[in-house]
Amino acid sequence: MEEERFVKEVIPKSEDLSRWYTYIIKRAELVDYAPMKGMMVIRPYGYAVWERIQALLDRRLKETGHTNAYFPLFIPESFLKKEAEHVEGFAPEVAWVTHGGKEELEERLAVRPTSESIICAMYSKWVRSWRDLPVLINQWANVVRWEKETRPFLRTTEFLWQEGHTAHATYEEAEEEALRIISIYKEFIESELAIHVIDGRKSDAERFAGAIKTYTVEALMPDGKALQAGTSHNLGQNFSRAFDIKFESKEQKIEYVWQTSWGVSTRLIGAIIMAHGDDSGLVFPPSVAPIQVVIIPIPKGDWTKDILPFAEEIFSSLKSVGIRTLLDKRDEYTPGWKFSEWEMRGVPLRIEIGPRDFERKEITISRRDTRERIVTPVRGAVESIKELLSEIQRSLFEKSKKFTEENTFKTNDYKEFKRIMEEKRGFIISPWCGSPQCERQIKEETTATIRVIPLNSSPEKSLSCIVCGSSPSTFVYFAKAY
Amino acid sequence: MEEERFVKEVIPKSEDLSRWYTYIIKRAELVDYAPMKGMMVIRPYGYAVWERIQALLDRRLKETGHTNAYFPLFIPESFLKKEAEHVEGFAPEVAWVTHGGKEELEERLAVRPTSESIICAMYSKWVRSWRDLPVLINQWANVVRWEKETRPFLRTTEFLWQEGHTAHATYEEAEEEALRIISIYKEFIESELAIHVIDGRKSDAERFAGAIKTYTVEALMPDGKALQAGTSHNLGQNFSRAFDIKFESKEQKIEYVWQTSWGVSTRLIGAIIMAHGDDSGLVFPPSVAPIQVVIIPIPKGDWTKDILPFAEEIFSSLKSVGIRTLLDKRDEYTPGWKFSEWEMRGVPLRIEIGPRDFERKEITISRRDTRERIVTPVRGAVESIKELLSEIQRSLFEKSKKFTEENTFKTNDYKEFKRIMEEKRGFIISPWCGSPQCERQIKEETTATIRVIPLNSSPEKSLSCIVCGSSPSTFVYFAKAY
Numbered sequence: 001m002e003e004e005r006f007v008k009e010v011i012p013k014s015e016d017l018s019r020w021y022t023y024i025i026k027r028a029e030l031v032d033y034a035p036m037k038g039m040m041v042i043r044p045y046g047y048a049v050w051e052r053i054q055a056l057l058d059r060r061l062k063e064t065g066h067t068n069a070y071f072p073l074f075i076p077e078s079f080l081k082k083e084a085e086h087v088e089g090f091a092p093e094v095a096w097v098t099h100g101g102k103e104e105l106e107e108r109l110a111v112r113p114t115s116e117s118i119i120c121a122m123y124s125k126w127v128r129s130w131r132d133l134p135v136l137i138n139q140w141a142n143v144v145r146w147e148k149e150t151r152p153f154l155r156t157t158e159f160l161w162q163e164g165h166t167a168h169a170t171y172e173e174a175e176e177e178a179l180r181i182i183s184i185y186k187e188f189i190e191s192e193l194a195i196h197v198i199d200g201r202k203s204d205a206e207r208f209a210g211a212i213k214t215y216t217v218e219a220l221m222p223d224g225k226a227l228q229a230g231t232s233h234n235l236g237q238n239f240s241r242a243f244d245i246k247f248e249s250k251e252q253k254i255e256y257v258w259q260t261s262w263g264v265s266t267r268l269i270g271a272i273i274m275a276h277g278d279d280s281g282l283v284f285p286p287s288v289a290p291i292q293v294v295i296i297p298i299p300k301g302d303w304t305k306d307i308l309p310f311a312e313e314i315f316s317s318l319k320s321v322g323i324r325t326l327l328d329k330r331d332e333y334t335p336g337w338k339f340s341e342w343e344m345r346g347v348p349l350r351i352e353i354g355p356r357d358f359e360r361k362e363i364t365i366s367r368r369d370t371r372e373r374i375v376t377p378v379r380g381a382v383e384s385i386k387e388l389l390s391e392i393q394r395s396l397f398e399k400s401k402k403f404t405e406e407n408t409f410k411t412n413d414y415k416e417f418k419r420i421m422e423e424k425r426g427f428i429i430s431p432w433c434g435s436p437q438c439e440r441q442i443k444e445e446t447t448a449t450i451r452v453i454p455l456n457s458s459p460e461k462s463l464s465c466i467v468c469g470s471s472p473s474t475f476v477y478f479a480k481a482y
Numbered sequence: 483m484e485e486e487r488f489v490k491e492v493i494p495k496s497e498d499l500s501r502w503y504t505y506i507i508k509r510a511e512l513v514d515y516a517p518m519k520g521m522m523v524i525r526p527y528g529y530a531v532w533e534r535i536q537a538l539l540d541r542r543l544k545e546t547g548h549t550n551a552y553f554p555l556f557i558p559e560s561f562l563k564k565e566a567e568h569v570e571g572f573a574p575e576v577a578w579v580t581h582g583g584k585e586e587l588e589e590r591l592a593v594r595p596t597s598e599s600i601i602c603a604m605y606s607k608w609v610r611s612w613r614d615l616p617v618l619i620n621q622w623a624n625v626v627r628w629e630k631e632t633r634p635f636l637r638t639t640e641f642l643w644q645e646g647h648t649a650h651a652t653y654e655e656a657e658e659e660a661l662r663i664i665s666i667y668k669e670f671i672e673s674e675l676a677i678h679v680i681d682g683r684k685s686d687a688e689r690f691a692g693a694i695k696t697y698t699v700e701a702l703m704p705d706g707k708a709l710q711a712g713t714s715h716n717l718g719q720n721f722s723r724a725f726d727i728k729f730e731s732k733e734q735k736i737e738y739v740w741q742t743s744w745g746v747s748t749r750l751i752g753a754i755i756m757a758h759g760d761d762s763g764l765v766f767p768p769s770v771a772p773i774q775v776v777i778i779p780i781p782k783g784d785w786t787k788d789i790l791p792f793a794e795e796i797f798s799s800l801k802s803v804g805i806r807t808l809l810d811k812r813d814e815y816t817p818g819w820k821f822s823e824w825e826m827r828g829v830p831l832r833i834e835i836g837p838r839d840f841e842r843k844e845i846t847i848s849r850r851d852t853r854e855r856i857v858t859p860v861r862g863a864v865e866s867i868k869e870l871l872s873e874i875q876r877s878l879f880e881k882s883k884k885f886t887e888e889n890t891f892k893t894n895d896y897k898e899f900k901r902i903m904e905e906k907r908g909f910i911i912s913p914w915c916g917s918p919q920c921e922r923q924i925k926e927e928t929t930a931t932i933r934v935i936p937l938n939s940s941p942e943k944s945l946s947c948i949v950c951g952s953s954p955s956t957f958v959y960f961a962k963a964y
Contacts, residue, residue, distance in 0.1 A: 072640055073626065074626075079517070
């Protein structure tokens with residue numbers, strides 16, 4: 001009901017990000033609420049973004065030697081229980097299948113919240129020798145976590161993701177893989193989604209259940225809260241010991257494998273929406289925009305004879321070079337309605353074609369991000385549009401980077417820390433002694449958590465913990481988080 | 483345990499298709515058995531075939547105006563019950579979620595066996611006016627059906643598929659869509675999977691639960707049994723009435739929409755394996771082969787200095803034109819082992835490169851399907867290989883078509899019908915009066931069912947039913963089926 005009401009009124013993003021988000025995702029038909037609590041329907045316009053994400057990330061994963069596979073949706077309860085920390089972390093959020101047809105199952109089955117346990121059970125059958133390593137498998141799948149508070153894309157009972165699961169002969173190789181993936185995620189999110197991220201390691205309190213190290217990329221949202229955009233875990237031998245994944249080394253010794261797992265999800269769509277949108281609606285980076293260019297012919301005079309064929313010609317020339325283009329020639333809507341509709345839907349470039357454009361063999365291009373209008377001759381227009389799309393992609397990233405920089409603060413003073421967290425929020429870089437107590441105290445007093453311990457950082461004698469004052473300490477990133 | 487035994491011995495396909503199938507799918511690492519009854523793991527080599535199927539079919543669906551979306555995995559029991567025939571058909575095979583975390587759910591949730599009911603619930607919110615029609619949505623998803631007897635790819639508790647769900651303003655448009663899809667399936671399966679199929683309509687007994695008409699494409703497998711390869715349903719207004727999907731027509735009348743649904747699944751991988759394999763293992767049609775060309779350098783003399791760079795050059799030139807190529811330079815295996823390994827795995831073309839090839843700037847190509855060996859100069863080799871791949875694709879389809887033709891019999895005599903069904907099997911074209919009684923009698927006495935009522939066929943006075951002798955009757959295709 002609440003949602004229904006939102007759809008009627010436009011909420012400026014700058015005033016209330018949360019309400020704007022709830023409004024725009026539905027209004028732009030990215031998503032709808034399913035009748036079951038916490039579940040979403042990803043509508044075609046939203047799913048097209050996911051298809052772009054899949055294509056662009058999948059290419060990177062395949063280029064680095066990974067292959068895709070598919071593992072079962074259901075995991076027997078006994079499997080989930082094999083790795084103690086893992087089951088403790090996930091059991092409270094599991095959906096359980098207890099009946100198949102009319103029969104009650106002997107053992108109930110978890111709908112996968114993540115697939116380490118079923119995948120490790122298979123790896124223990126597949127891995128025998130060093131020749132079988134490394135195993136570099138990824139899967140694109142749906143997972144279910146019984147969440148109490150949900151928001152479309154950001155946190156839902158069911159979501160789509162990719163989960164990579166690798167096995168290696170040595171600790172070093174696993175560590176290298178975990179780091180390689182986090183660097184792929186960073187490069188992918190920054191260059192394709194145009195969102196600046198901070199990479200680093202998680203503290204033990206924020207570590208994945210069952211991992212020895214968790215790496216993360218975190219993006220700062222316009223409300224100053226951090227969004228965990230992707231994680232990569234070095235699982236050590238925790239799972240290989242629990243699931244008995246052993247191999248004979250080149251030296252003919254029987255050893256447990258070293259593993260990693262890593263994933264990004266449909267949450268990334270939420271990040272794109274929040275990072276780039278404005279008071280008029282969505283703003284898609286061209287790389288992931290379902291439609292990159294919309295052409296709107298202006299119906300004036302005998303327009304089906306001159307303007308429309310002209311528009312169709314431009315449409316074809318853009319299509320033929322792979323630019324995702326839509327020609328909106330519906331006659332039940334006015335050009336004005338179409339302008340604001342496609343603006344709200346975040347299409348990076350709009351081309352208007354009126355009688356004057358037709359006569360002069362020109363087109364008028366409008367940038368969604370800057371609202372700049374460019375008149376350009378049809379001859380060479382394809383090249384201009386390609387360049388504009390690259391320029392928008394770059395410019396959105398620069399904006400995102402600048403926003404993060406302007407909202408990243410550094411302080412050694414806990415009072416100032418609290419004040420910033422209350423007023424502006426953002427990332428705060430402060431020294432931390434490494435103790436879970438100090439971390440917990442900050443969380444309790446400010447709700448901020450350690451988002452990232454920068455890579456290659458190490459405790460310095462000259463630094464005193466912002467809470468307890470002890471040395472050595474390390475500069476880490478704090479923020480409130482989604 | 484049974485499976486483990488199979489892996490040790492090679493079973494010729496010509497002797498026992500069923501045991502060959504069970505053996506080869508595991509030996510070639512297409513699939514493995516999950517620890518849960520009836521569930522499979524699709525390994526990278528098998529999943530790569532699915533990725534090809536997805537890409538090739540998705541392109542066709544998009545070209546005909548369909549878009550992808552994603553609907554929830556879980557369906558409340560009350561939704562499933564809304565369409566009476568539908569729930570009756572699917573309830574016995576549903577996996578039920580009864581608990582979320584520690585809590586018992588108020589209403590249990592079906593893990594989708596198919597998504598009509600949840601999708602229709604959404605369409606009733608989305609469709610208001612003729613302007614919203616047609617809705618042409620597809621989803622790629624996993625579904626679960628609690629099957630008693632399972633076989634990897636052919637019938638499994640969980641499988642992957644695409645399911646299209648469309649809504650239209652008129653009966654005619656829905657009928658046209660249902661037929662358009664079945665013709666897309668036929669063209670896709672024949673040209674990309676190189677499997678000849680018979681298209682047509684299902685009898686009422688074989689209709690989808692909730693449809694008014696079901697269209698199908700059926701392929702004849704080497705054991706003379708038919709495999710249903712894809713179905714397309716005209717749902718009429720059964721679901722729109724149950725889920726209240728109404729729209730205002732151009733004439734401002736409130737009407738129920740007309741719907742279709744249609745799908746193909748990972749079962750197609752089973753069809754490819756059975757249709758094309760031989761006594762030495764798999765034979766993949768180039769269009770869907772995970773690897774189209776394998777290059778095996780022969781390690782003789784100072785091979786890393788001459789043969790290997792030569793092999794790498796060829797590898798790069800094939801890769802650069804998009805041919806899926808593998809250079810197998812592992813030195814822990816002999817060339818002989820590699821030959822039979824890749825033969826067993828069904829790679830369409832093998833290139834051997836020995837010292838003589840290197841000296842003469844030639845390559846030796848072997849066709850997997852005919853075992854023909856072709857020596858060709860390196861200059862122009864890329865073109866030769868492209869042509870060979872097309873030739874294999876064509877030739878496999880011709881072989882499949884010929885097999886179907888040679889195993890399709892026509893008879894008006896029930897005794898002969900029974901004899902053929904017992905001895906050779908295959909398709910039998912016989913006249914049928916249209917009564918469910920005669921259909922049932924044939925099924926009970928021969929286990930054969932009506933696979934297809936040819937499109938555009940109608941009862942003819944001159945034809946007498948093969949069972950009861952009454953007229954008019956229609957020629958229909960019978961077969962035993964998977």
